[in-house]
Amino acid sequence: MGHIDSESPVEQGNNLYRMVTDKIKYNARDIKLELDWFNKILKKRSSLNTDKTGGHSNVYHLEPPEFDPSIPSDYSLFIEKHGLGFDERFALVLALIPHVRPELLDIFMQKNKATQRVYTQFGGTTGKHHIGYLPTGETAMYILAGSDTEIRFSLCRLFDIDHVFYKENVLWLEEVDKGEPYLSGALTISREIIDLFTIGEIRKPNFSSEFPAKLLSTQMEWEDLVLHPNTEKHIEEIEIWLEHHNTLMNEWGMGKKLKPGYKVLFYGPPGTGKTLTATLIGKKTGKDVYKIDLSAIVSKFIGETEKNLAKIFDRAENKDWILFFDEADALFGKRTSVNDAHDKYANQEVSYLLQRIEDYAGLVILASNMKDNIDDAFTRRFQGMAHFPMPNPEQRFSLWEKGFSQASQLEEKRYLRQLADNYELSGGSIMNVVQYSSLMSLKRGTTTIYKEDLLDGIKKEYHKAKRTL
Ligand SMILES: Nc1ncnc2c1ncn2[C@@H]1O[C@H](COP(=O)(O)OP(=O)(O)OP(=O)(O)O)[C@@H](O)[C@H]1O
Numbered sequence: 001m002g003h004i005d006s007e008s009p010v011e012q013g014n015n016l017y018r019m020v021t022d023k024i025k026y027n028a029r030d031i032k033l034e035l036d037w038f039n040k041i042l043k044k045r046s047s048l049n050t051d052k053t054g055g056h057s058n059v060y061h062l063e064p065p066e067f068d069p070s071i072p073s074d075y076s077l078f079i080e081k082h083g084l085g086f087d088e089r090f091a092l093v094l095a096l097i098p099h100v101r102p103e104l105l106d107i108f109m110q111k112n113k114a115t116q117r118v119y120t121q122f123g124g125t126t127g128k129h130h131i132g133y134l135p136t137g138e139t140a141m142y143i144l145a146g147s148d149t150e151i152r153f154s155l156c157r158l159f160d161i162d163h164v165f166y167k168e169n170v171l172w173l174e175e176v177d178k179g180e181p182y183l184s185g186a187l188t189i190s191r192e193i194i195d196l197f198t199i200g201e202i203r204k205p206n207f208s209s210e211f212p213a214k215l216l217s218t219q220m221e222w223e224d225l226v227l228h229p230n231t232e233k234h235i236e237e238i239e240i241w242l243e244h245h246n247t248l249m250n251e252w253g254m255g256k257k258l259k260p261g262y263k264v265l266f267y268g269p270p271g272t273g274k275t276l277t278a279t280l281i282g283k284k285t286g287k288d289v290y291k292i293d294l295s296a297i298v299s300k301f302i303g304e305t306e307k308n309l310a311k312i313f314d315r316a317e318n319k320d321w322i323l324f325f326d327e328a329d330a331l332f333g334k335r336t337s338v339n340d341a342h343d344k345y346a347n348q349e350v351s352y353l354l355q356r357i358e359d360y361a362g363l364v365i366l367a368s369n370m371k372d373n374i375d376d377a378f379t380r381r382f383q384g385m386a387h388f389p390m391p392n393p394e395q396r397f398s399l400w401e402k403g404f405s406q407a408s409q410l411e412e413k414r415y416l417r418q419l420a421d422n423y424e425l426s427g428g429s430i431m432n433v434v435q436y437s438s439l440m441s442l443k444r445g446t447t448t449i450y451k452e453d454l455l456d457g458i459k460k461e462y463h464k465a466k467r468t469l
């Protein structure tokens with residue numbers, strides 16, 4: 001076999017496949033150990049209940065398994081990274097069981113003959129779709145503490161807000177109704193952590209009514225962006241903040257004096273590159289940009305809005321996401337008088353959202369077509385206001401020049417200068433014309449872009465904006 005300098009695409013693909021399956025293999029290996037350990041604890045607990053004479057009086061002598069350090073799994077790395085001990089590991093595996101081996105918990109569904117109900121001390125709840133048993137905080141208490149009140153009290157710290165489980169959105173107890181014991185909330189593990197412990201990757205969340213945010217991406221590059229120099233300056237400030245805010249807040253100790261995060265308003269007419277710029281800032285700095293469409297949230301998710309927004313912020317908080325709020329005027333618009341129930345609700349959500357945005361430690365970009373519609377009370381709190389004006393002839397020329405495919409050529413190159421000078425179009429409109437005229441060329445079976453198609457495309461854009469040529 002010859003010497004291989006660089007891997008062929010097939011080999012790269014194979015390696016990638018092997019990496020993915022290896023991750024699954026090692027996670028499965030370690031989770032199995034953890035499940036075996038869980039089972040031992042469970043057995044011990046039930047023997048403690050029936051036979052009080054056994055040597056140990058609690059379950060803590062059953063040491064958690066040790067993992068193979070030479071080929072670690074995502075699971076074992078996570079345990080090590082956070083220095084998780086007995087109680088934490090137990091809570092993790094208990095929360096994981098409904099997802100990986102649900103039948104293990106079936107024993108908790110047996111009924112107390114005397115009351116014809118499930119045993120109170122087991123806790124547990126049922127799902128809408130899941131037919132098995134779902135553990136609650138009480139379930140964890142029962143298995144680890146039994147009736148030992150001291151152990152029970154010390155376990156409560158697992159669900160404290162300064163515990164890594166809560167802070168990093170790993171595991172929590174679901175909210176319960178007013179007046180009910182909080183330990184009767186379902187013990188829930190985040191979707192991302194399940195993914196990490198099983199397939200070994202963190203999947204990006206998808207847009208849904210539960211998670212009304214969408215990951216933005218683009219094939220375009222920073223060089224494709226054509227901005228007014230003033231806009232560029234604002235963008236540069238954002239980049240400086242992204243690069244240095246950790247040093248400023250921590251090493252320079254300014255975290256005590258400055259508000260967390262950076263909030264900036266992008267305002268300007270449609271199609272001037274607000275969304276594109278936000279997307280490219282993420283691409284350039286290696287951060288995910290999530291777009292939240294405020295008008296959709298306010299109208300469709302009324303009542304659920306607060307919960308859905310909370311979900312986004314909870315997830316975003318530790319991941320350093322850039323949050324991009326489109327159509328910000330929907331929520332930040334000048335407050336109208338409270339006319340009906342709908343308005344009243346909206347105002348309540350506004351206050352909630354504002355508070356979360358204010359507390360958010362990362363970059364928040366709000367986009368709007370009309371700056372004047374945004375209440376001064378909000379704009380005062382922004383660290384930056386970047387205006388995205390309509391492009392001038394010079395910028396339009398750049399946009400035209402960069403717009404077309406390398407595979408095509410123009411009927412007359414000089415013509416672009418005329419187009420740029422004569423037609424006041426946004427970047428978005430220019431790209432629409434580029435698309436239209438390119439498709440017309442393809443239809444004609446040629447790679448040449450014709451003047452007449454360009455003009456037709458421009459006419460269509462003017463028509464949309466109710467302008468005449
Ligand atoms: N300044 C620009 N530089 C390069 N391309 C641009 C620019 N502005 C717009 N475009 C092109 O137009 C498309 C649409 O722009 P974008 O969606 O960013 O506009 P927007 O300002 O967010 O508009 P809206 O206010 O309607 O949301 C971009 O994907 C890009 O192809």
Ligand SMILES: [Mg+2]
Nearest residue numbers: 274275326367
């Ligand atoms: Mg946009």
